[in-house]
Amino acid sequence: MSKDRYSRQSFLGADSEDLISRCTIGVPGLGGGGSHVIQQLAHIGFQRYVLYDHDLVEESNLNRLVGAALIDALAETPKLHLAKEMIYGLQPNASVQGFACKWQERPEPLRECQVVIGCVDSYKARQELEIACRRYLIHYIDIGMDVHGKEKPVIGGQIIQSSPGGLCMSCMGFLTDEKLAAEAARYGNAGHRPQVIWPNGVLASTAVGLAVDLVTNWTRSGRSHTYLAYDGNEGTVRESLTLRNLSIKNCPHFPDDELGDPVLVEL
Amino acid sequence: MRVHIKLTGALYANILRDLMRPHPFAAERVGFVFGRMGSLVDGSLILLTRYHSIPDDQYIEDHTVGARIGAEALTWAMQAVYHGRPAREGIFHIHLHGHRGETGMSETDQREIPRLIPGFQSVGRNAGHGIIILSLDHGSGWVWMPGVIEPAHVSRVSVIGAPIAVFERRRSE
Numbered sequence A: 001m002s003k004d005r006y007s008r009q010s011f012l013g014a015d016s017e018d019l020i021s022r023c024t025i026g027v028p029g030l031g032g033g034g035s036h037v038i039q040q041l042a043h044i045g046f047q048r049y050v051l052y053d054h055d056l057v058e059e060s061n062l063n064r065l066v067g068a069a070l071i072d073a074l075a076e077t078p079k080l081h082l083a084k085e086m087i088y089g090l091q092p093n094a095s096v097q098g099f100a101c102k103w104q105e106r107p108e109p110l111r112e113c114q115v116v117i118g119c120v121d122s123y124k125a126r127q128e129l130e131i132a133c134r135r136y137l138i139h140y141i142d143i144g145m146d147v148h149g150k151e152k153p154v155i156g157g158q159i160i161q162s163s164p165g166g167l168c169m170s171c172m173g174f175l176t177d178e179k180l181a182a183e184a185a186r187y188g189n190a191g192h193r194p195q196v197i198w199p200n201g202v203l204a205s206t207a208v209g210l211a212v213d214l215v216t217n218w219t220r221s222g223r224s225h226t227y228l229a230y231d232g233n234e235g236t237v238r239e240s241l242t243l244r245n246l247s248i249k250n251c252p253h254f255p256d257d258e259l260g261d262p263v264l265v266e267l
Numbered sequence B: 001m002r003v004h005i006k007l008t009g010a011l012y013a014n015i016l017r018d019l020m021r022p023h024p025f026a027a028e029r030v031g032f033v034f035g036r037m038g039s040l041v042d043g044s045l046i047l048l049t050r051y052h053s054i055p056d057d058q059y060i061e062d063h064t065v066g067a068r069i070g071a072e073a074l075t076w077a078m079q080a081v082y083h084g085r086p087a088r089e090g091i092f093h094i095h096l097h098g099h100r101g102e103t104g105m106s107e108t109d110q111r112e113i114p115r116l117i118p119g120f121q122s123v124g125r126n127a128g129h130g131i132i133i134l135s136l137d138h139g140s141g142w143v144w145m146p147g148v149i150e151p152a153h154v155s156r157v158s159v160i161g162a163p164i165a166v167f168e169r170r171r172s173e
Helices: A003-012 A016-022 A032-044 A070-075 A079-090 A108-112 A123-135 A177-185 A197-216 B009-019 B071-083 B107-123
Strands: A024-028 A048-052 A095-099 A115-118 A139-148 A154-162 A225-231 A236-239 B002-008 B030-039 B043-053 B090-096 B129-134 B139-144 B156-160 B165-168
Touching: A003 A016, A016 A197, A016 B165, A024 A032, A024 A108, A032 A048, A032 A079, A032 A139, A032 A197, A048 A079, A048 A108, A079 A095, A108 B030, A115 A123, A115 A197, A123 A139, A123 A154, A123 A177, A139 A197, A154 A197, A197 A225, B002 B009, B002 B139, B009 B030, B009 B043, B009 B090, B009 B129, B009 B156, B030 B071, B043 B071, B043 B090, B043 B139, B071 B090, B071 B107, B090 B107, B107 B129, B107 B139, B139 B156
Parallel strands: A024 A048, A024 A115, A048 A095, A115 A139, B002 B043, B002 B156, B090 B129
Antiparallel strands: A139 A154, A154 A225, A225 A236, B030 B043, B030 B090, B129 B139, B156 B165
16 A cells, blocks of 8 residues: 555644554444444544444435445345445455444443444433443544424534543533433434434534544644534534533543442442 | 553543652652453453552662652552452552653562562452553553462553553563
8 A cells, every 4th residue: 555545634643644543443323423434434544443233224324324325225234234344445454343233232342442433313322322431431422413393494413522531411511311301201212313414424524523633633632522513504513502601620420430340339 | 361451641641740750869759550440352441540649758768779669658558459449449550661662561670569469469359450661652561350360461551531542562571
C-alpha cells in the first residue's frame, strides 16, 4: 500500500495513523447510524472493532443502511456481515470481533474498548451502555435522531460524549427519569421511529469526528463531555442549550471508584 | 493470561505530577495506586481508581536504590488492602523511569518490589496486586492475580483521557 493513503489526513498528527490503529472502538447497533460510523472509521484507518447487531437487512432498511443493496434485503443479510464487509474491504488486516446479538449478551469484548459509539434506539439502551462504559472506563459517544410532528415535521438529534470523570447524559439533561418512565410505559419499545439517511450521516460524521479527536487530539480541545444538538430543518449542529446553561461541574451519578465487575457485599 | 490496565486521564496526570516531584533526598518517588477487577473473555481488566502519594518523611535514606520507603508507608498500604477487601480492590506499587518509550523492571526493581506482593496477597486474597512502571510516554505492569504465584505481564495500559493513550507491550522478557 502506498504511503499516500493517509496523506490527506496528515494534519491529524505525525503519529495519528499509529494512534488510530491502536484504538479499540465498539459500535453497538449497525443500522442507519452505525453503518455510516463503520464506513467512516474504516476509511480513517481504525483497525480494531467490537461490533454488535442481531438484525437482518429488511426492505425498510434500504432507505438509509449504508452498504446495503436490494439483494441484501432479499437474502436477509445480517447487518453485522455488511459491516464486516465494509471494514475488510478497506482494512483487510483489521481485527473485528463481531457478535450477532445484543451487547448485553456478550459484554466482555466491549470492556476492552477505549471508545464506544452507541447507535441504539431507546433511552434505556443508552442508559445501559453509558453505565457499562463508566464501569469499564470507556469514552461513550451517543447518537440518535427523531422526527416530531406530522403536519410540520421537525427533525432533531443529538451527539453526546460522556467520558469517565466528566458529566454524564443525566447531568447534561439528556437522560431523565421522565423520558425513561415514558419509554418503560411503552414496555421499553422505542417503536418504529422515522429514520432517513442524511441526518444519520450528519450525526455519525460528527460522532466520528469526536472519536478521532479523542484519539489524535488534533484540536487540542481536551473535551471531558459534549452535548451537540442537531436541527435537521435548519441543517445545524450546535452546543445544546441545556449544556450551555448547566451549573453542575462534577458528575454525582458515577463515583470514581465504582469500577469493574460489581461485587456483592455481605452486610 | 492477558491483563489490560485502564485508568482515567485525570488519574494518570495526577500520578505523573506526583512522581515527577523531586524528593528531599531520594532519587525518585514511588506511590501506590488501587485497582478493581473486571473480567474479559480471555483475561482480566484492572481498573485503577485512586492514587496514594507517599509522604516525604516515610522514605528511608538509602543511596543504593532510587527510593526506599519505610515501615509506616508499608503498614498504610497493608491497611488499605485490608479495607479494600469487600470491593476486591488491589494495590499496585508505581514509580516512574525518566525516559521515553517502553520500560521494564531494573535489576533493583526485580530484586526489591516483588517482595511486597506476598504480603498484599495474604491480606487481600481475592484481589489482583502488582507493579506498574511508567516512562515519560509509556507504561508497563505486572499483575499477580488472586491465588497466583507468578505475575502476568500487562499487555496493554489504556489512559482514557482526552487524548487517549494506549501503551502496548512489545518487549518480551
